[in-house]
Amino acid sequence: xxxxxxxxxxxxxxxxxxxxxxxxxxxxxxxxxxxxxxxxxxxxxxxxxxxxxxxxxxxxxxxxxxxxxxxxxxxxxxxxxxxxxxxxxxxxxxxxxxxxxxxxxxxxxxxxxxxxxxxxxxxxxxxxxxxxxxxxxxxxxxxxxxxxxxxxxxxxxxxxxxxxxxxxxxxxxxxxxxxxxxxxxxxxxxxxxxxxxxxxxxxxxxxxxxxxxxxxxxxxxxxxxxxxxxxxxxxxxxxxxxxxxxxxxxxxxxxxxxxxxxxxxxxxxxxxxxxxxxxxxxxxxxxxxxxxxxxxxxxxxxxxxxxxxxxxxxxxxxxxxxxxxxxxxxxxxxxxxxxxxxxxxxxxxxxxxxxxxx
Amino acid sequence: xxxxxxxxxxxxxxxxxxxxxxxxxxxxxxxxxxxxxxxxxxxxxxxxxxxxxxxxxxxxxxxxxxxxxxxxxxxxxxxxxxxxxxxxxxxxxxxxxxxxxxxxxxxxxxxxxxxxxxxxxxxxxxxxxxxxxxxxxxxxxxxxxxxxxxxxxxxxxxxxxxxxxxxxxxxxxxxxxxxxxxxxxxxxxxxxxxxxxxxxxxxxxxxxxxxxxxxxxxxxxxxxxxxxxxxxxxxxxxxxxxxxxxxxxxxxxxxxxxxxxxxxxxxxxxxxxxxxxxxxxxxxxxxxxxxxxxxxxxxxxxxxxxxxxxxxxxxxxxxxxxxxxxxxxxxxxxxxxxxxxxxxxx
Numbered sequence: 001x002x003x004x005x006x007x008x009x010x011x012x013x014x015x016x017x018x019x020x021x022x023x024x025x026x027x028x029x030x031x032x033x034x035x036x037x038x039x040x041x042x043x044x045x046x047x048x049x050x051x052x053x054x055x056x057x058x059x060x061x062x063x064x065x066x067x068x069x070x071x072x073x074x075x076x077x078x079x080x081x082x083x084x085x086x087x088x089x090x091x092x093x094x095x096x097x098x099x100x101x102x103x104x105x106x107x108x109x110x111x112x113x114x115x116x117x118x119x120x121x122x123x124x125x126x127x128x129x130x131x132x133x134x135x136x137x138x139x140x141x142x143x144x145x146x147x148x149x150x151x152x153x154x155x156x157x158x159x160x161x162x163x164x165x166x167x168x169x170x171x172x173x174x175x176x177x178x179x180x181x182x183x184x185x186x187x188x189x190x191x192x193x194x195x196x197x198x199x200x201x202x203x204x205x206x207x208x209x210x211x212x213x214x215x216x217x218x219x220x221x222x223x224x225x226x227x228x229x230x231x232x233x234x235x236x237x238x239x240x241x242x243x244x245x246x247x248x249x250x251x252x253x254x255x256x257x258x259x260x261x262x263x264x265x266x267x268x269x270x271x272x273x274x275x276x277x278x279x280x281x282x283x284x285x286x287x288x289x290x291x292x293x294x295x296x297x298x299x300x301x302x303x304x305x306x307x308x309x310x311x312x313x314x315x316x317x318x319x320x321x322x323x324x325x326x327x328x329x330x331x332x333x334x335x336x337x338x339x340x341x342x343x344x345x346x347x348x349x350x351x352x353x354x355x356x357x358x
Numbered sequence: 359x360x361x362x363x364x365x366x367x368x369x370x371x372x373x374x375x376x377x378x379x380x381x382x383x384x385x386x387x388x389x390x391x392x393x394x395x396x397x398x399x400x401x402x403x404x405x406x407x408x409x410x411x412x413x414x415x416x417x418x419x420x421x422x423x424x425x426x427x428x429x430x431x432x433x434x435x436x437x438x439x440x441x442x443x444x445x446x447x448x449x450x451x452x453x454x455x456x457x458x459x460x461x462x463x464x465x466x467x468x469x470x471x472x473x474x475x476x477x478x479x480x481x482x483x484x485x486x487x488x489x490x491x492x493x494x495x496x497x498x499x500x501x502x503x504x505x506x507x508x509x510x511x512x513x514x515x516x517x518x519x520x521x522x523x524x525x526x527x528x529x530x531x532x533x534x535x536x537x538x539x540x541x542x543x544x545x546x547x548x549x550x551x552x553x554x555x556x557x558x559x560x561x562x563x564x565x566x567x568x569x570x571x572x573x574x575x576x577x578x579x580x581x582x583x584x585x586x587x588x589x590x591x592x593x594x595x596x597x598x599x600x601x602x603x604x605x606x607x608x609x610x611x612x613x614x615x616x617x618x619x620x621x622x623x624x625x626x627x628x629x630x631x632x633x634x635x636x637x638x639x640x641x642x643x644x645x646x647x648x649x650x651x652x653x654x655x656x657x658x659x660x661x662x663x664x665x666x667x668x669x670x671x672x673x674x675x676x677x678x679x680x681x682x683x684x685x686x687x688x689x690x691x692x693x694x695x696x697x698x699x700x701x702x703x704x
Contacts, residue, residue, distance in 0.1 A: 066592055090595025101442070101586060103641040110641075117583060117594040124579045170594065 011039035012174050012206045013063065013093075018072035020055060020062045030055040032233050035072055038063075038225070040174065040206040045197040047217035048210045050227030051251055056210040057097070057178050059227065063208065064095040064176045076174060090118035094170035096163050097178040108146035108154065108162050112137055115169030137169035140199055141192065156183035164192065173205040180209050181216070189213055193220045214251075215263035218242065226250050272298035273351075276312035284315065284323055287341060295348050311351055327351075364645050367637045371652045375424075378659045382420045383412060386668045390416075415553075418560055422552040422619070423662035424655040427626055429567040429612040431654020432647060434627030435634070436574055436609050439585045439643070440602060443515055447627030448613035452502065452522030453495040454624075457617035458548070459525040460494020462532050491618030492611065498525060499610045549675035550621040552662055563619055570612040571651060574605060578643035581605070585641070624677055625684030626661075630654035633687065657683065 018036040021029025036059075040046055048056050061067045063074055065081040074081040076092050084092070094115065103111075115137065116130040126134070138144045143161040146154060154162065160183045167175055180196065181189045193209075193216050200207040200222070211217045217224060218238040226234045226241060228250030234241060241247060242260045251258045256265040275292065277299035292299055292313075300307060311330045316337065318324045325344050328335040329351055338344045384390050390398070390408055398404040398412050430448065437446035448454060502518045533541055555563065580601045583591045588598045616623065634649035658680075665679040 064593070066589055086592060086597045087595040090593065095589075095593045097589070099587075100590065103585060105639050106641045114583065114586070114594060117579075117596075122576070122579055124582070 011041050013040035013074070013076055013208075014038065015063070015074050016072050018062070018074065019070040020058050020067075021070050022058075023068070023070055028058075029070055030058065030227075030231065032227075032231050034233075036233060038235065040208060042173070042204045042206060043201050044206050044222040045193075045200040045220065046206060046208045046223045046225060047221035048208060048225045048227065049212075049214055049217050049247075049250075051229045051253075054227035054229050054250075056227055060095070060176045060178050060208065060210055064093055065089055066095060087118055090170065090172075092172055093174040093176060094167045094172045095176040095178075096167040096180065098160065098163065098182045100163060102151040102154075102159060104152060106151050108143065108149050108151065108158075109134060109138070111151055111162050112165045112169050115166045115171075118170065133169055133171055137165040140168055140195060141165045142195070157185060157188060160184055161188075161192070164196075168199060171203075173203070175200075175205060175207045177207070177209045179211065181211060181213060189216060190220075193217075196220075197222065214247075214258070218263055266293075267296065269298055272296055274298050274300045274306065274310050276300050276302050276304070276307045276310050278302045278312070278314050284325075284341075288313075288325070288344075291341065291345055291348070295345065297348070364638055364640065364649075367649065368652070371637075371649065371656060375652060375656050375659065378656060378663065379420055379424070382423075382659055382663045382666075383416050385663075386411070386416065386666060387671060414557070418555055418557055419552050419662065419666070420659065421560060422555040422563065423658045425563055425567045426552070426616050426620055426623055427630065427654035427656065427658025428571060428651040429616050429654075430623060430626040430658075431630030431634070431650040431652075432571050432574060433609040433613050434629075434654075435631035435643075435647060435650040436581065436605055437627070438631050439581050440605060441514060442585065442587070444632070445628065446515065447624075448609055449522075449622060449624045449627055452498045452518045452520075452525065453610055453613045454617045454622035455522040455525045455529070456495040456498030457491035457614040458494070458622055459529050460490035460492065460497070460614070461547075461618060462490075462529050463494065464490025492614040494525070495610050495614035495617070496607070498522070499606055546675075547621045548677075550623050550677040550680070551665075551673075552620055552676065553673065555619055559619055563615060566615040567612055570608045574608045575647045575651075577601070577605060578647055581643040581647070582641070585643075621677070623680065625680045626654050626658055629684045629687045630657055633657075 015036055015038045018038070019029070019032070020036075023029070048059065050056050058067070062069050063081075065074065065076075065084070068082070076084070076089075079092075081089065113126060113130070113134050116126055116133060117124070119130060120126060135144070138147060141161045141164050143158070143165050146158055146162060149158075151159060151162070160180070164177065164180050167177055167180075177196075181192055184192055193211075193213075196207050196209065197220050199205075209221075218241075221238060224234075224236065224238050224241045226232070226246055228234075228246065230249065232246060232250060234244065234246040234250075236244075247260060248258045251265070252268075255268060255271060257268050258264075259266045273296055275297040277288075277292065277297075278301070289299070300310060302312070309330055312328045314326045316324050316326045318337075318339070322339070325338045326335045327338055327344070327347055336347070338347060380392060380395075383395060384392050388408070388411055390412055394404070394408065395412070398409050434447040437448060438444055440446075498518075498521050501521055502514065505514065505517050580591075580596060583594060583596050584598070584601060584605075591598050591601075630653040631646070631650045634646055634653045637653070638645050638649055640646060661676060661680040661683050664683075665674045665676045667674050
């Protein structure tokens with residue numbers, strides 16, 4: 001394997017005043033607040049996150065040398081990427097996207113072995129070292145069992161793992177992958193990203209991926225790059241990025257906001273209808289909160305000054321000991337006891353919208 | 359369906375080719391017994407009439423048919439792979455019509471009355487004919503490839519077709535003002551024929567076709583990779599633009615030379631690669647390219663034999679025969695959807 005050399009700063013990949021996009025189509029040129037000066041260091045899994053259309057794929061393609069930058073330059077191990085001949089470049093970086101044809105009658109192993117192209121002669125004969133690299137790559141994504149399967153017989157998720165294996169098999173210090181978790185089911189997504197991290201550390205390389213699963217990105221990546229829909233760019237350790245408000249701003253839409261505590265997207269507070277919620281019952285609390293959230297309510301504490309004008313929900317033990325909900329609509333003096341969560345859901349959905357909700 | 363071993367496919371194809379060659383040499387308006395062929399070929403005291411028929415008529419005719427089939431079969435495979443389109447072939451991309459344009463312009467420019475000369479028997483100086491055809495097809499090819507960098511394969515195909523129609527328009531205009539006799543001769547050229555090729559022309563046709571085929575076949579790895587798409591090819595270190603130029607120039611060289619001597623030949627370029635793919639059920643161009651050449655040669659020889667109409671004194675237009683054989687093959691392939699769907703870009 002090629003030993004990564006690094007620049008003075010220790011970065012494998014660096015950009016200088018980079019602007020990305022399509023020269024001839026200004027509507028597809030991204031204007032970041034400042035031209036991008038990025039660095040990717042060894043032993044890192046870097047996750048690029050951002051909303052649709054923020055330029056993640058374009059950034060990856062530009063960094064991988066598949067497309068010219070609008071301005072600025074990209075250097076890979078200290079060399080300008082656009083001055084490298086394609087065969088030399090192919091030994092320094094690999095790239096994969098999800099938009100690939102599956103050639104007919106090709107086996108999983110033959111597909112992964114395409115990654116050895118930069119190291120084989122015109123006959124394409126694989127030597128023992130190439131075979132070993134193919135085995136290693138298949139093993140790294142837990143796809144050894146797909147070795148003899150035809151690509152056309154693989155599921156989308158299985159083919160996705162072979163795409164990642166093909167990319168790793170190229171054995172390059174820098175690896176770019178556009179949405180390597182696409183088509184994978186949740187457990188395989190979590191497994192794949194942790195394997196990618198392991199791979200980055202084992203090979204002392206940088207792996208840069210674009211990803212839509214923010215929670216996984218923050219739990220597994222060593223570094224996060226955030227491309228905002230507003231042209232912002234932020235990079236840093238997951239914890240540092242979480243501390244700052246950039247993520248919430250980058251992803252904010254009129255409907256939802258990122259919650260950096262739960263790593264999930266939640267409806268904006270002003271979209272929610274306030275409802276006084278008090279009293280806890282150990283076994284009913286979690287489903288009740290879930291139901292309220294799902295139906296678009298925002299729990300308000302009874303001590304809140306606005307509480308008097310709002311509908312309220314409390315728990316009350318039934319005389320026979322089973323818990324019951326008590327729902328009191330706003331402006332109605334008569335509370336109503338409800339015994340099942342299905343009935344509660346029906347009542348909540350019929351609740352008149354209070355004046356506070358927008 | 360179980361996959362047949364590639365080696366058996368090649369043995370079967372080559373045996374069929376040998377058999378067809380033998381049938382082609384022996385049958386015709388004059389029947390030459392198979393047993394006499396060696397003596398006619400190698401001894402001087404054979405029947406001079408039979409010797410003339412075999413050596414001066416049938417052998418060049420059969421060899422030309424084989425070379426045309428090889429060249430266009432291979433060209434079709436390369437085009438289908440590069441454009442990732444199952445309908446691509448040299449003819450559809452306008453290369454052959456570019457060659458026609460070159461031939462016609464060359465004849466006008468040189469002031470050679472080749473159209474009214476001696477019909478189909480190589481009336482024009484071979485060199486200028488080939489040069490004209492090659493320049494014309496290279497021009498069309500350069501135009502199409504020049505556009506190819508910024509468009510997808512479907513748009514490229516449309517541009518190729520339009521370029522082809524355009525050059526046919528120019529050709530028709532140029533030919534329209536010639537005499538009816540010249541018009542008819544030009545029309546005969548477009549029908550395709552191998553009977554004009556003599557031993558004098560064969561070395562040129564053979565060296566260009568075989569050289570071009572060798573140049574392309576040696577790049578089978580590049581075709582394997584280019585088939586995956588330009589981005590993918592670039593990722594693993596292929597100089598995409600350069601490779602595409604080399605391959606397309608190779609195809610252009612072959613297609614234009616063959617068109618210059620035999621007229622624009624359709625169908626072989628589409629049919630042969632598909633048959634080769636279905637027989638081999640492989641993605642590897644190391645197998646597909648030779649198989650496509652042999653299949654093309656076989657189809658071409660069969661069509662050429664039927665065009666000769668050995669049961670009658672007439673000769674049928676080759677393109678008509680090739681279409682009558684080729685069209686049902688292409689249609690039957692359409693029903694084998696997996697082969698076509700996988701090839702077209704998803």
